[in-house]
Amino acid sequence: MDLNVLVIGGGIHGVGLLHDLATRKIEGIHLVEQARLASGTSSRTTKLVHGGLRYLERPAQWALVREALRERAFLLRNLPGLVSPLRFVLPNFKSGRPAWLVRLGLALYDQLAREGGLPKARRLTKTEVAQLAPYLRPERLEQKVGSGFLYYDAQMLDDVIVRVVAQAAIRLGATYAEQTRVEEVASAGEGFRIRLSSPLGEQVVRSRVVVNATGAWANANLLKWGCSPRIPCLLNVGSHLLLNPEAVDARPEDCAATLLQHDDRRVLFFIPWQGHWLLGTTESLLEGTPDKWECAPGDREYLLRVASRNLNLIEPARHTREFFCGIRTIPLPAAAGRLRDRSVSDAWREQPFASPWYLRTLDGDFSSLSREAVVDEAVRNLFTIYGGKFTTYRALCQQVGDQVAARLSSSVPSGTLLKENWFLDELKQVRPELFRSDPRLRQQ
Ligand SMILES: Cc1cc2nc3c(=O)[nH]c(=O)nc-3n(C[C@H](O)[C@H](O)[C@H](O)COP(=O)(O)OP(=O)(O)OC[C@H]3O[C@@H](n4cnc5c(N)ncnc54)[C@H](O)[C@@H]3O)c2cc1C
Known part of the structure; x- marks a missing residue:
C-alpha cells in the first residue's frame, strides 16, 4: 500500500486528523489502531465538553479556555444528543475561594464563551443549592457552604463521538483498520516504510507522511521505532x-x-x-x-x-x-x-x-502544569501529537492538518472549521434513535 498519510492511533486526535485531511481532499490517507477505536483515553474521560473553569486562575491559559468554549458551542450545535448542555452547581465553600472571586471568574467564563448558546451563570441561595444538588451532605452544606452559583457547560458520549468522526472521514474517502499495530517505522527515500501487525499477519506499507497520535504511548513508540523523542x-x-x-x-x-x-x-x-x-x-x-x-x-x-x-x-x-x-x-x-x-x-x-x-x-x-497540546516533528515528515483536550480536538487537528498539507503541497483548506452539520449523516447511522426524539434533528 502506498499512502500519502498514515495516522497511527484511533483516539479522538487520530480520527479527528483523518477527518480533517479527508475534508482537504487529500487521497491515500489511512489510520491504524492497535485495539479498537476509542479504546484508549478517549473513552475514559470525565465526559465534559468544557472550557475548563479552573484554568481561568492563570491568565496565560485564557486563550485556551476561549478556544475550548468556541469548540463547545460548535459541538453542541453539530452533535446534538452526543453533546448536551449540563447544569453545574458550584457550592461556595466558606474555606474556599471568596464568592466575589468566583463571581468574577464565572463572568469572565461567560464573556469568553460570547454567544455560546448556553445560559449565563447566576447566584444561588443555599436553599437552591440543596434543591439542585440534593446529594450534597446536609451537615456539610449547613456548616461549610454559604451560597453558590449555577453555571453551564456540556457533556458528551466520548466513544460514540470518536466513531462518528471516523465515519465522517470514511465517507470522504479515508480508510482505517482496527487491531493493527505499528511495529516499526523506518525512513525510506522521501517517506517511510512501516511494518504493521494484525491478527491476519504482517504487512508493510509506505507513506510520505506519518502522524503519531498514540496519546500516552507516543514517546514509547518513538523510542521503539528508533527515533529520539524531543518532548518529555x-x-x-x-x-x-x-x-x-x-x-x-x-x-x-x-x-x-x-x-x-x-x-x-x-x-x-x-x-x-x-x-x-x-x-x-x-x-x-x-x-x-x-x-x-x-x-x-x-x-x-x-x-x-x-x-x-x-x-x-x-x-x-x-x-x-x-x-x-x-x-x-x-x-513539558x-x-x-x-x-x-x-x-x-x-x-x-x-x-x-x-x-x-x-x-x-x-x-x-x-x-x-499547562495543559496545552504540543505538536513535534522529531524527524522530517513524522509528526507527534502530545496532550490536548477532547473538547479542542478539532482545532488541534486542523493545526496538524495544516502542517501535513504543507508537506504534501496541498492547497485545499480544512473543511472542518468551515462547514457546519458535518456529522449529521453519520449520526443518523450510528444513533438513529436520536432522530426520532430530537425535534432539532428532524428538521434537518
Ligand atoms: C482522566 C481523564 C479525564 C479527561 N477528561 C476530559 C474531559 O472531560 N474533557 C476533555 O475535553 N478532555 C478530557 N481529557 C483529555 C482527553 O481525554 C484526551 O486529550 C484525549 O482523549 C486524547 O486522545 P488521543 O487520541 O490523543 O489518545 P488516545 O485516546 O489514548 O488514543 C491513542 C490510541 O493509540 C493507540 N496506539 C498506541 N500505540 C499504537 C501503535 N503502535 N499502533 C497502533 N495504535 C496504537 C492506542 O491503542 C489508543 O487507542 C481527559 C483525560 C483524562 C486522562
Missing part, C-alpha cells in the same frame, strides 16, 4: 467511579452536576451521566504501562473518601458499577533541554512510561 511528558492517571442510580436518592436527570472542593483543595466533579453518576477525577503518576489500564492503587479509596465526606450517597462501594481510568499526557516542552543530559535520556529509554524524576518533586500537584 508527564503521564498521569485519572480515575473515576461510575455509580448506579440507586446510589443517590434522586433521579440523575433532575439534578445538576457539582464541582466539589475537597479538604485537600483538589477539585472533583460529581456528574449525572446517562442515568448514572460519575465521580472523578484523581491525578496520580502512572506506574506501569498504559496497556494495563490499571487505576492507581488508592484512587478508589480516595474517591470513596471524597464521596463520604461531601456526598449523601447510599452505599457507594456496593453501587459502584465501574471504576475506570484514563491517562493524561502532559507535554520547557523541560526538553533535560534530555540532553545523558543520564536522564538513558534512564528514560529504559523506562519510557516513567515520568521524569524531577517532576516527582511536584508532590502530586500537577494542576499548575
Whole structure:
C-alpha cells in the first residue's frame, strides 16, 4: 500500500486528523489502531465538553479556555444528543475561594464563551443549592457552604463521538483498520516504510507522511521505532467511579452536576451521566504501562473518601458499577533541554512510561502544569501529537492538518472549521434513535 498519510492511533486526535485531511481532499490517507477505536483515553474521560473553569486562575491559559468554549458551542450545535448542555452547581465553600472571586471568574467564563448558546451563570441561595444538588451532605452544606452559583457547560458520549468522526472521514474517502499495530517505522527515500501487525499477519506499507497520535504511548513508540523523542511528558492517571442510580436518592436527570472542593483543595466533579453518576477525577503518576489500564492503587479509596465526606450517597462501594481510568499526557516542552543530559535520556529509554524524576518533586500537584497540546516533528515528515483536550480536538487537528498539507503541497483548506452539520449523516447511522426524539434533528 502506498499512502500519502498514515495516522497511527484511533483516539479522538487520530480520527479527528483523518477527518480533517479527508475534508482537504487529500487521497491515500489511512489510520491504524492497535485495539479498537476509542479504546484508549478517549473513552475514559470525565465526559465534559468544557472550557475548563479552573484554568481561568492563570491568565496565560485564557486563550485556551476561549478556544475550548468556541469548540463547545460548535459541538453542541453539530452533535446534538452526543453533546448536551449540563447544569453545574458550584457550592461556595466558606474555606474556599471568596464568592466575589468566583463571581468574577464565572463572568469572565461567560464573556469568553460570547454567544455560546448556553445560559449565563447566576447566584444561588443555599436553599437552591440543596434543591439542585440534593446529594450534597446536609451537615456539610449547613456548616461549610454559604451560597453558590449555577453555571453551564456540556457533556458528551466520548466513544460514540470518536466513531462518528471516523465515519465522517470514511465517507470522504479515508480508510482505517482496527487491531493493527505499528511495529516499526523506518525512513525510506522521501517517506517511510512501516511494518504493521494484525491478527491476519504482517504487512508493510509506505507513506510520505506519518502522524503519531498514540496519546500516552507516543514517546514509547518513538523510542521503539528508533527515533529520539524531543518532548518529555508527564503521564498521569485519572480515575473515576461510575455509580448506579440507586446510589443517590434522586433521579440523575433532575439534578445538576457539582464541582466539589475537597479538604485537600483538589477539585472533583460529581456528574449525572446517562442515568448514572460519575465521580472523578484523581491525578496520580502512572506506574506501569498504559496497556494495563490499571487505576492507581488508592484512587478508589480516595474517591470513596471524597464521596463520604461531601456526598449523601447510599452505599457507594456496593453501587459502584465501574471504576475506570484514563491517562493524561502532559507535554513539558520547557523541560526538553533535560534530555540532553545523558543520564536522564538513558534512564528514560529504559523506562519510557516513567515520568521524569524531577517532576516527582511536584508532590502530586500537577494542576499548575499547562495543559496545552504540543505538536513535534522529531524527524522530517513524522509528526507527534502530545496532550490536548477532547473538547479542542478539532482545532488541534486542523493545526496538524495544516502542517501535513504543507508537506504534501496541498492547497485545499480544512473543511472542518468551515462547514457546519458535518456529522449529521453519520449520526443518523450510528444513533438513529436520536432522530426520532430530537425535534432539532428532524428538521434537518
Ligand atoms: C482522566 C481523564 C479525564 C479527561 N477528561 C476530559 C474531559 O472531560 N474533557 C476533555 O475535553 N478532555 C478530557 N481529557 C483529555 C482527553 O481525554 C484526551 O486529550 C484525549 O482523549 C486524547 O486522545 P488521543 O487520541 O490523543 O489518545 P488516545 O485516546 O489514548 O488514543 C491513542 C490510541 O493509540 C493507540 N496506539 C498506541 N500505540 C499504537 C501503535 N503502535 N499502533 C497502533 N495504535 C496504537 C492506542 O491503542 C489508543 O487507542 C481527559 C483525560 C483524562 C486522562
